[in-house]
Amino acid sequence: MPAVRYRDLADRAEGESSAEIVTRVERAREIQLERFKGTKVHCNAHMAPRQIRKFCEPDAGGHRLLEVVTEKLGFSARAYTRILKVARTIADLEGTESIREQHIAEAIQYRSLDRKTF
Numbered sequence: 001m002p003a004v005r006y007r008d009l010a011d012r013a014e015g016e017s018s019a020e021i022v023t024r025v026e027r028a029r030e031i032q033l034e035r036f037k038g039t040k041v042h043c044n045a046h047m048a049p050r051q052i053r054k055f056c057e058p059d060a061g062g063h064r065l066l067e068v069v070t071e072k073l074g075f076s077a078r079a080y081t082r083i084l085k086v087a088r089t090i091a092d093l094e095g096t097e098s099i100r101e102q103h104i105a106e107a108i109q110y111r112s113l114d115r116k117t118f
Contacts, residue, residue, distance in 0.1 A: 061101030
């Protein structure tokens, strides 16, 4: 994963307001409700394997990143599917249809943090 530039870490610009974040989360939830309309699933976290294959297809860079990281960090099949689900949610929060390499990278970072904590 690429290193974060110092300039980005030291940036003093204000981030999103709480109201903007709430709006973005609500939009992502609406996307998920529409995606799973007519099923018992109501959010990405509860997707079945068939739905993961249908809705969580990363771009070519995302596939390569997943392959490298899965081999280097020894992720299980369960961890792999969780990463895809989280990446789908990150893409939803951005309002993008496709899962890109940066969504996969962010999801992997969250998974790595989770592994260190437990």
